[in-house]
Every structure is written in structure tokens, then in C-alpha cells.
Amino acid sequence: EADIYQTPRYLVIGTGKKITLECSQTMGHDKMYWYQQDPGMELHLIHYSYGVNSTEKGDLSSESTVSRIRTEHFPLTLESARPSHTSQYLCASSPGTSDVETQYFGPGTRLLVL
């Protein structure tokens, strides 16, 4: 069973607030990802990291930022939340050592910005 955790699971917050979504994995995976998913829609990659001090933006334009100071930790920060940020945010990791590279997902954070 994958050991990847996200907190909080649910968050309701007002416009303009700064928020950080936490993601941690205990599998020692080098690669980590943040996806945004609206109900019934595809996953969109917003950020990814191939290791410590490595971060890249994904194909979905996002006003969020990420950091990768430790292998196990990949937090996502929104400096000023807006209603358009309302969505589900999924964190994933993969070992990055084989072609298959199965991604293991955390339980997600459901964000509602009022």
C-alpha cells in the first residue's frame, strides 16, 4: 500500500488568504507531482519535481508555487486564494527508476474558496 499523505483533506477559506497544501511520502520516491482535478474532468499537472531542489511547472497554468527541500515533502502554496482555485488537488509520487513508473496518489485535498 502506498504511503503518501495529504493535509488538510478539506479546506474552506476566504478570498485573498494564503494557504499551503501539504504532501508527504515515506517511500523514498524521487519524483513527485501536483495535479488539479475538477469533478468528472481529467487530471491536470500543475507542478512536478524530479528530486530535491528540482521543481517544474506543468501544463496547466497555475498561480501556485512549490518547494522540494526534502525528498519526502512537496508542499504547494497559494499566495492569495481566489474562487477560481476551488478544486481537488492530488499529490502523487513515483520511484522514477523504471519505464512503468507507476504513480501513487495521496487522498487529495478538496479546496473551496469563498
Place this chain on the structure above:
Amino acid sequence: GQNIDQPTEMTATEGAIVQINCTYQTSGFNGLFWYQQHAGEAPTFLSYNVLDGLEEKGRFSSFLSRSKGYSYLLLKELQMKDSASYLCAVKDSNYQLIWGAGTKLIIKP
């Protein structure tokens, strides 16, 4: 642009067989994945195809034709717990996963 197409929703009967199709147009191809996602939960890995042909794993099988840009997921002996969304994803030339919107499978008794 890159595109992955799946039917939005399918309905099947408990105990039956269902085939979920996926067609893709991507910049390069480095493998195709199927994931299962129950409502309100995270996706979980089901299968991976990189060569043409059929991969069988218990009640689930996945088929790939690279020349046709086509894959299907076959679910046999359907159970109520198979009610979920099934996501097709292709790894492109940059080794990034491009995701389809998923097919919501409804199983009826």
C-alpha cells in the same frame, strides 16, 4: 495538441463483461496506463501497456495498438465494487502523463 478520448459514461450489469475504449493523439508515446478512481478517492494503478497486444491481470485486461492510437480496458465478471471511473493516461515524448477525463462505469444488479 495532445488529446485522449474516452466515453464519458458506461453502464453494465453485475457478472457481465465491459470494454472501455481509449483513443489518443500525443506527441510521442512511452506507454499507456489505466487507473481506477472511486468517487471521492485518489486514482489507483491498474495496468500498463507499452507494446502492442493484450496484458491480462485477473479479471482485468488491457489491450494496446500503437499504430491505431487505441487501447481498451476489459473487465470481466463485473462486481458492484467495480463501479468507478477508469482513467486512461499516455506518457508522451517528455515522459509526462497526459490524462483522459475518465469513463464513469455504473454497475447495475
